[in-house]
Amino acid sequence: MATLTTSSECSQCSKTKAQCTCRGCQGSFCTKHFNEHRQQLSVRFDQEIGEAHDELVQQIDKLTRQNKIHDDIFSEIDRWETRMIKKIQQVAEKVRRQIIELVSQGTETLNDELKALTKDIRRCRQEDDFVEEDIENLRQKIYELQSSFEKTTVSNDIEVIERKDPIKWNLLPSIPLNVKWALKGCTIAGGHGRGDALNQLNAPFSVYIDDKQSIYIADCENHRIVEWKPNSTVGEVVAGGNGSGNRANQLCCPTDVIVDKEANSLIICDRGNRRIMRWSCQRGTCGETIISNIDCSRLSMDNRRSLYVSDWKKNEVRRFDDGGTEGTIVARGSGPSDRLSQPTCIFVDQDHSVFVSDYDNHRVLKWIKDSHEGIIIAGGNREGNDLTQLSHPQGLFVDQFGRIYVSDQRNHRVMRWCDSAKQGEVIVDANNTGDSLCQLNRPIGLSFDQYGNLYVVDGGNDRVIRFNMQPN
Structure with missing residues (x-):
């Protein structure tokens, strides 16, 4: 702190009796003012170092507390x-x-x-x-x-956010960036030939997977919705199954089903009857019509429980809010670049952008929320089997990185298109059509479970097949 000096003026009183020099500021001080200078440094040390240190200790101590x-x-x-x-x-x-x-x-x-x-x-x-x-x-x-x-x-990064949207706790599929799937699938439902037995399917169209790993299948030509629980060898009819018809306990060629968790009910695209039905998950024997007179093809629901329906005759997608029956057009197109032709599957992301499989135009389009124009994000280069092309796309899924997964039906494969990519990549079946567990025959619907395993409705083989995500 200090060294003795010979004869110098005190920097405070200018008297020629300074005896000490500060090693820090190099100032010379008499004994009285040197003691004052040292006291000032002590106060500064406590304020700038001691208090900051104590505050840091408190913060770290708070961070390490349990719960x-x-x-x-x-x-x-x-x-x-x-x-x-x-x-x-x-x-x-x-x-x-x-x-x-x-x-x-x-x-x-x-x-x-x-x-x-x-x-x-x-x-x-x-x-x-x-x-x-x-x-x-x-x-x-x-x-x-x-x-x-x-x-x-995995995460302690939790915060409460105030917003108008209802709070959801969903088990969403998490698909890593560099993931691969098994080349050989395993049959989850059907696969015993075309028929109406409980271990058979007849032209299945779509699959929905709930949080308990049960799957719901729109068994189109059997006019029913069937549930297959994990590891089951037979399904259970949960809606329809009373022959083709338009009574409240019947369906006619259903093409899609989703689960409304909040209402504990199934929502069914009853295509042959031109209606959307709600059916209780409590094994109700009858459903209720919630939307009628619509040439429905597929369904989707966003995080606000708004319902989206593709209309294959009017070539549009409508959103139905809060039980409405008229709906708002959210995807249709106004010119050759974005006009739809027999839209099939729909996916709605967390930002309420709408993705549509444009079946007869061999492409997938995206409508950003409130936009009047669609953007081509996959295909759109005429029908074909090149990596830049699609042939009658159907099932659709978009992951957390914006990658699009699509059932390329007539090419008997499942493709993935990364965001803004000019071409896709084949992730299932590059071996032409077939009925082995390494092949597909006219895949239609697709979905992922919470573990990232891929489920494909293998329509031509009347089965649902799962391709397990491979550990890195």
């Missing part, structure tokens, strides 16, 4: 609740229950799945009769369980 996430989010919800009216207070309470329920259900499900997996592994080892396929199946189950665990624990 910080839950405390912070509930505190934020409490503050939010006091600023809002009674209706928002009710929503806040609902959010608390959903968080607790979500964590509880996730842990319970993981434990149940782990017990079942452990049982299967022990059985295989005890019986000592396993083959390569058994090992692959167990390996896939371990991978799926690991994925579920990571989704439950």
Whole structure:
């Protein structure tokens, strides 16, 4: 701090009796003013170093406390609740229950799945009769369980956002950037020839996968919707199945089905009867018509529960809000570059952009919300089997990176188009049409489960086939 000096003026009082020099500022001081200078430095040290250090310690200590996430989010919800009216207070309470329920259900499900997996592994080892396929199946189950665990624990980055949209807790498919799928699929439903038995399908069109891995299939020529639970060998009729007809307990050539989780019901595209029906998931024997006189082809629902329907005769897509029956046109086109011709499958992303498979124009178009013009994002180079072409596209899915997955029906393949790409890539079946588990025959619908496994409605083979996502 200080060194003795011989004879110099004090920088404070200018008297020639300075005895000390500060090593920092190089100032000379008499004894009195040197002590004052040192006291000033001590105060500055406490203010600039000590207080900042103490604040940093408190912040890090707060960060390392257990249950910080839950405390912070509930505190934020409490503050939010006091600023809002009674209706928002009710929503806040609902959010608390959903968080607790979500964590509880996730842990319970993981434990149940782990017990079942452990049982299967022990059985295989005890019986000592396993083959390569058994090992692959167990390996896939371990991978799926690991994925579920990571989704439950991966992120502590939680915040409460105030917005008008209803809060959703969805198990959305998460598809990594460099993912690949197994070359050989496995039959999940059907595959026993065309027929109306419970282990058969007849011209299936679409597949919907719920959070419990059950799949719902629009079994078109059997005029029914069937549910296949995980690992089932037969399906269960959950709507229709009473022959072709227009009564409330009948369907006629249904081409699509989705699940409305909030209403616990199925929404069905009853194409042959030109109507959209709602059918209770509680095994209701009859449905109710919610939209009539529409030449419907496919359905989709956004995160606000608005319903989207493609009309293959009017060549347009309409959105129906809050039980409306007229709808608003959200995709149609006004010129050769974006005019639709027999639109089939629809996908609506989180930004409410609408993607449409333009069947007879051999392309996929995108309508950004409130836009009056569509953009070609896949195909559009006439019909063909080149990587820049499509042939009567059907099933459609868009992942979190904006990559488009499409069933290229007449080319008997599934393609993926990256955002702004000039050409696509084949991800399933580059071996022409066929009925082996490595081939497809006129694929129609497609979807992904929460683990990123790909499900394809293999229409020409009357089956639904799954291609497992491969671990990196």
